[in-house]
Amino acid sequence: MPIPKVARRATLKKPSPYFSILFPLGLVLFAASGCGAPGEPLPPSPPIPQAISDLTAQQAGDAVLLTFTMPKKSVRGESLKEAPTLEILRGSLKADGTTDAKSFRVVDTVPGSLIGNYLQQGKVEFHDPVSAGEIKEHAGETVVYRVRTRVSDKKMSADSKEVSLRLYAVPARIESLDVRVTEGGIQLKWAVPDKTSGGEPLGQIQEFHVYRGELDAASASAASKDVEQAVWKSRPLQLAATTAPEFLDTGFDYGKTYAYLVRSVVVAEGVQRESRDSPAAVVTLRDIFPPATPQGIVAAVIPGSAAGSLVVDLSWSINVEADLAGYRLYRSEQEGTPGQLLSPDLLPTPAYRDNSVSSGKRYWYMVTAVDRAGNESAPSAAVVVDVTQPSP
Secondary structure, eight states: OOOOOOOOOSSOOOOOHHHHHHHHHHHHHHHHHSSSOOOOOOOOOOOOBOOOOOOEEEEOSSEEEEEEOOOOBBTTSOBOSSOOEEEEEEEOBOTTSSBOGGGOEEEEEEOGGGGGGGEETTEEEEEEEOOHHHHHHTTTOEEEEEEEEEEETTEEOOOOOOEEEEOOOOBOOOOOEEEEEETTEEEEEEOOOOBBTTSOBOOOOOEEEEEEEEEOGGGHHHHHHOGGGOOEEEEEEEEEEESSSEEEEOOOOTTOEEEEEEEEEEEETTEEEEOOOOOOEEEEOOOOOOOOOOOOOEEEEEEOSSTTOEEEEEEOOOOOOTTEEEEEEEEESSTTSOOEESOSSOBSSSEEEEOOOOTTOEEEEEEEEEETTOOBOOOOOOEEEEOOOOOO
16 A cells, blocks of 8 residues: 655645554554555474484494484484484496486385384494395395484485495304303303305305393293394394304303394405394393302311310311302211201301310211302211320
8 A cells, every 4th residue: 555645835834743654554564554464373393303424334234233322413413303204225236337317216214212122322223134136136236224303294305425345155143052051151052044044055164153141031031032022131242253053151040031143254355244133032030050069178176265165176178269158067966967057147258267066075077168159069078087095
């Protein structure tokens, strides 16, 4: 709406106060009435996540293990309110060795709500399975990966940097893992595979990698049938490398539940290539092994603190078990019988003074060792003592 013009006079006069008030009011009315009212406010645009910058890839059996950190901020530096959806893309190279941009295809999509299932120590670990037949057919060829994320279908992040690797045939998985708990440790044994995962004859296996993780005991039964059902307290880490198809684990703790996995290893292009995991061997460790029998028990009759009293002073060699809790000392007045326990509490040291003896009697003493699990050793050889006044 146009602002009306003010009539000019021959002699200019100051505008009236009334005009001074109406002029800005006219501007306000113009701005308010305009030619049309503004529309509804637009919703905020979905954020675009920052690109993933630390993607790495390595062959893991008949799969490629991708490792990277999920973005926590948008390209504008704002914190993302939820984990974005993840897309995994796989491509190939052209004949000249450059990346074929048109070859990339989305091989998997992980909703943001499921990302936590893939997190290990703050990073995503994603296995992209590649069939043994495909590896056999294209052995030595290069595959290329990219990853990207999105909060909405229309707001995709930029692609990550590319990572590439060559895939080679690996040994067939070890089909069975025998586990036996012995006093010396946990003994693992397995059969050596003689074919690749694609069924071809296998060359020399360089070594075997043994992995161990700690399970929630409640998931032990399910994990022994399918390791994907395991509830981990600590996920499997490489425990040892061995050239023999067996391993003795001596560095365990009783009371824990462990799962063991073994992978065969070959070398291609100077890089170690592992097979798939063997089936899990699950063990819940309970200490049922008693300490060694105490040795070297000796006894001497010595004067007691009271006049005319006698004491039997006993000692023996110390046991070296790390979980030793103490000793029990038994006394009998008849040969070949255990007799009575002299102390209700475990003796913390390999020595004891028996001041409850009577002069003129004969006693037989035996010692046992007890560990923290309550396992008691066999009794020591008995030592016989005649309680008489020692010679002057």
